[in-house]
Amino acid sequence: MSVSLTNERFLKLLSVYLNFREDCVTASDVRAVTAAGVDETYAFALLLAENLGVDTDGEDKKFFHDYFIPSIKKLDVADYYSDDYFRLVNFDERSLGAFTLKKMTCPAYRAFVRDDFEYLPDGRVIPQIGFFGEDYRYPAALSDGREWMTLLPNEINSQKKYIDAAFGKVATYGLGLGYYAFKVAKKSEVSSVTVVDIDENAVKLFKEVILPCFPKSVAKKIRLVTADAFEFARSLHAGDFDYIYADIWHDVSDAVSAIEKFKEYEKFCPTAKFGYWIEDTVKYYL
Numbered sequence: 001m002s003v004s005l006t007n008e009r010f011l012k013l014l015s016v017y018l019n020f021r022e023d024c025v026t027a028s029d030v031r032a033v034t035a036a037g038v039d040e041t042y043a044f045a046l047l048l049a050e051n052l053g054v055d056t057d058g059e060d061k062k063f064f065h066d067y068f069i070p071s072i073k074k075l076d077v078a079d080y081y082s083d084d085y086f087r088l089v090n091f092d093e094r095s096l097g098a099f100t101l102k103k104m105t106c107p108a109y110r111a112f113v114r115d116d117f118e119y120l121p122d123g124r125v126i127p128q129i130g131f132f133g134e135d136y137r138y139p140a141a142l143s144d145g146r147e148w149m150t151l152l153p154n155e156i157n158s159q160k161k162y163i164d165a166a167f168g169k170v171a172t173y174g175l176g177l178g179y180y181a182f183k184v185a186k187k188s189e190v191s192s193v194t195v196v197d198i199d200e201n202a203v204k205l206f207k208e209v210i211l212p213c214f215p216k217s218v219a220k221k222i223r224l225v226t227a228d229a230f231e232f233a234r235s236l237h238a239g240d241f242d243y244i245y246a247d248i249w250h251d252v253s254d255a256v257s258a259i260e261k262f263k264e265y266e267k268f269c270p271t272a273k274f275g276y277w278i279e280d281t282v283k284y285y286l
Contacts, residue, residue: 003123010067013052014127017111024051025131027109044109044131045072066124075114075130075153080138083156085182089139089213097201100142101177101209106152108134115157116280125284128157141177143199148250149176159183159247162275166190168242171272173229173262175202178210178222180245185214185221194241196225196232230261236269244269247277255282 001009017024025047033043045068049056056064080086093102106112114130130153140150149155159180166184168191175181175197185193197203203226211219225232229248246262249255259276266274276282 006063006067007123007125009063010071011125011127013054014071014129017048017052018113021051022110023107024048025109025111030109039074040133041072041074042069044074044111045069048072048111067126070118070120070124071126072111072129072131073114075132077132077134077136080136080151080153080156083151084186085179086151088215089177089182089210091139091209091213094205094209096205098144099199099201099205100145101205102140102142103137104140104147104150106132106136106138108132108136112152112154114153116278117284119280127281139177141202143202146250149179151177151179155179158278162245162277163187165273165275166243166245169240170194171196171232171241171244173197173232173244173246174248174277175199175206175224176247178206178214180247181222182214182218184245185218190221192221192223194223194225196227196229198226198228200226230265233262233265234268236265236272238269238271240269241272243275244272245275245277249277252278252282252285256285 025044029047030040030043033046034040046056049064049068054060054064091101093100109131111129111131113127115128118126118128120126138151141148163180163183166187167189170184170190170192171194172180173196175195181193181195184190203224207224229246249258255278259279259282262276
């Protein structure tokens with residue numbers, strides 16, 4: 001089987017797990033396998049593969065080692081709870097219209113996407129999957145009951161490079177929980193952060209619930225604009241911003257067309273550098 005077909009096979013299997021069988025690996029199963037002398041990451045990978053019909057010790061042995069092993073990693077909740085956003089931002093559930101801020105829990109041993117796709121030199125495409133050994137409680141923003149932004153590891157890990165790249169006058173399309181705006185506004189090399197979001201309820205709740213948790217030195221850099229991101233992008237001129245980051249899509253399914261449209265609008269602010277959330281994953285589908 002060609003590497004492209006093997007990539008597709010792995011992606012389809014993970015899709016089945018993430019969408020329909022996310023609780024098929026249990027803590028007791030993992031403990032039973034680790035009793036044989038392997039670590040929890042290997043045990044989880046083995047159990048997940050076998051639950052998905054992969055013959056890990058037979059005809060699929062190479063497939064298992066080439067894909068499941070590099071993809072899956074046990075994470076430590078302490079690494080995420082120590083993030084300064086987690087330490088500063090705390091709130092009770094609040095709703096306004098269709099927009100809700102709340103806390104959610106990812107159960108121990110339930111896997112999730114932890115970062116963008118990894119592209120290996122031999123052509124393999126490896127989705128980054130993680131799990132915790134204990135329950136993980138995190139803030140989330142929901143729109144019409146659908147999770148719109150959560151502080152699961154993927155949201156934190158996949159934004160790091162766009163946070164690192166930001167400088168000067170920054171614009172970001174999409175508010176969510178304000179995580180990106182917070183991280184960028186903290187940087188000394190960032191003078192301002194303009195956040196554009198079309199949902200006036202999201203903006204209002206952010207002002208009332210989350211923004212007051214930020215240090216004053218950070219909050220004063222943040223300007224909130226309630227507007228359509230594409231219309232805002234079309235209104236720009238050279239010099240308006242130094243770095244522009246877009247994150248208004250839920251996942252890959254709606255990201256492709258949005259990124260293509262935003263790239264067409266880069267010409268309106270040609271002096272800026274641009275970043276697009278999960279672009280490394282999206283490029284697989286382009």
